[in-house]
Amino acid sequence: MIHSSAVVDPLAEIDPDASVGPFCRVGPYVRIDRGTHLISHVAIYGPTDIGKSNIIHPFASLGGFPQDVKFLDDRRGRLVIGDGNQIREYVTVNRGTAKSDGVTRVADDCLLMNSVHVAHDVTLGSGCVIASDSLLAGHAIIGQYVRLSGGVRVGQFVRLGSYAFAAAGALIDRDVIPYGITAGTDRAAIRGINLVGVRRAGLPDVVVRSLVKAWQILSDRDRPYEDRRDVVRARFxxxxxxxxxxxxxxxxxxxxxxxxxTEWRGMSAITPYMRRTIAAPIRVQGVGLHSGISVVMTVLPGCDGIAFRLGGIRTLALPRHISQTVLCTRLGPVSTVEHVMSASGDRESPMSRWKSPRRKYRPLTEALLLSSP
Known part of the structure; x- marks a missing residue:
């Protein structure tokens, strides 16, 4: 059924069992299969193929021009949507470009919540749930049964393996392994295996345990990747x-x-990696980012984490802002926290040999300075 207020191009192909609600616009070279329902105020541009039994809510825009300055107005790019999807309000899905195979794909049984953006040439697998305000950049590849929480950003050409999970607000600029869970608003890192997701998927406990143990080996930076891979392949x-x-x-x-x-960038970088690599005291000299004063500090190895020796430095940040750090110290209750960045520490220590990918000019030392009450 096509509502009398809908605008449908003569070159569009709409199955008689499909429903086009009021004030919808269906452009040329659009094909809509049976059982699909356009509720109202939906705009679909061609070339676009929409499968069976989809529900598309008001103000969704599908098949529009790619938001790519190199895009030429031609009909080589297209959008293909499978069966049984729910596309909520204000969702935008752009069609593909000629730079790849020219197709943006949304598979079957996906839920795209309101204000989700799916850019050109994205491949979205079956059974995915993409929560509100999430953005998928061009050429991203999302596997099957992936869950993205609200406000997730996925960068260009990034892949998310099947059954992966991303926490709210995650900024994902690197691939996420299948069955992995990722979090972090500043360049998200893999935190482990998505235990809830894999159990909901019905994987046996022996498989879940194997995935957890395999990832513990693969995430160990003390050995080359090839060695870790061979160990995992031999055991699992x-x-x-x-x-x-x-x-x-x-x-x-x-x-x-x-x-x-896991636990590599940002405040959470103070956990497993440092716990394994700092074997001797490290002297750090620099400027506190919170207090703006000079800091001289000795970082001591601790059996359960990192301890810090202070020299009466006044600090301003509160520990609740980075509560994960408290769990990694042996100082007991913590009252203040200081973030120290230095270029004059011990250059031979593992801690000071970290180099920022965006600052190629010199090595930097990064540490957290904590003081007890």
Whole structure:
């Protein structure tokens, strides 16, 4: 049924069992299969193919021009939407470009909540749930049954493996392994295995345990990746899900994309990596980012984390702002926190050899300074 107020181009193909509600606009070269319902105020531009039994809510815009300055107005790009999807209010899905195969794909049984943007040449697998205000940049590849919480940003050419989960507000600029969980508003890192997701998917407990143990080995930075991969393949080569993770990581390395492993950037960088690498005291000298005064500090190794020796430095930040750090110290109750960045620490220490990818000019030392009450 087509409402009398809808505008449908003569070149559009609409199944008689499909429904086009009031004030919808359906452009040329659009094909809508049976059972699909356009509630109202939906705009669809061609070339676009929409499968069976989809529900498209008001003010969704599908098949529009790619938001790409190099795009030429031609009909080589298209949008293909599968069956059984729910596309909520203000969702935008752009069609593909000639730079790849020219197709933006949304598979079957997906839920795109309000204000989601799916850019050109994105591939979205079946059974995905994309929460409100999430953005998928061009050429991103999203596997099956992926869950993205609200406000997630996925960068260009990034891949998310099947059953991956992204926490709210995550900024994802590196690949996320299948069955992985990622979080972080500043360059999200993989935090481990998505235990809730894989159990909901019905994976046996023995497979879940294998995935967890395999990731513990793969995320260990003390050994080269090839050694870690060989150990995992020798121990868990009989688990097909683990082999999927290995194949995914191998492909990421070939593409130069890689994965950002757990607890590596930002405030949470003070946990497992430092716990393993700091074997001797490290002297740090620099300027406190919060207090703006000079800081001289000795970082001591702790059996359960990192301890810090202070020299009466006045600090301004509150510990509740970075509560994860408190769990990684042996100072007991913590009253103040100071973030220190230095270029004059011990250059031979593992801590000071970290180099920011955006600051190629010199090594930097990054640490957190804490004081007890």
């Amino acid at each position: 080569g009989h688990v097909i899900e683990v082999l999927h993770v290995l194949a995914f990581m191998d492909e990421s390395r070939k593409r130069g994309q890689g994965v950002r492993r």
